[in-house]
Amino acid sequence: MGTGTSIGRVRGLGSAHEGPHHWWHQKITAGSNILLMSWLMISLARRPGYDYGTMRDWLSSAWVAIPMILLVVSVFYHFRLGLQVVIEDYQRDERRVVAMVLLNLFTAAVTGTALFAILKIAFGAN
Secondary structure, eight states: OSSSSSSHHHOOOOOOOHHHHHHHHHHHHHHHHHHHHHHHHHHHHTOOOOOOHHHHHTTTSSHHHHHHHHHHHHHHHHHHHHHHHHHHHHOOOOHHHHHHHHHHHHHHHHHHHHHHHHHHTTTTOO
């Protein structure tokens, strides 16, 4: 292996084998997002009213809260995977690490907040 050129430094190292794993996760979350968003749109369209009490009663059902939790997790994981690709493709220095840390913190905070709100309604807290 040579050290003079960039191709010489990487020749013979092989693939990192991370691409297919990441690609499959994006495809699986995309499929689950389609199914769960379809469920949400149909379920909302079938509501007799959209006032606060009706929607709160609707979301307090386990048959609604569980798919909503799955939807939130799937959407934000898909969001994180997509932005990770953008950051890895366009950031080349230490800003990449900072951007990835900020992305992970933001995704965890927003996902946690959404899950807390769903669970709070589902368990009947006022």
